[in-house]
Amino acid sequence: MKHVKVYGPGCKRCETTEQMVKDAAARVGVEVDVEKVTDPKAIAMAGVISTPGIAVDGKLVHAGGLPDRSRLESWILA
16 A cells, blocks of 8 residues: 655645545555645645645655646556
8 A cells, every 4th residue: 555645735736636646546556545734844844845745655756736647647656
């Protein structure tokens, strides 16, 4: 199981990103545990300068804007 953190204050883009992660995981057949991180201090500590941010298994893979669908799938499969 992959552990995915979605960093953001709870805006529409952050909610969309969370759903995109779940949808991508379902498409590639990988079980994911998605954690939403909304605390500004925790977001900054993770190195996310622009939200939404995504970390997969502790590695920050994306920050700022909606992620590309194919790249999202590759991050989940990695």
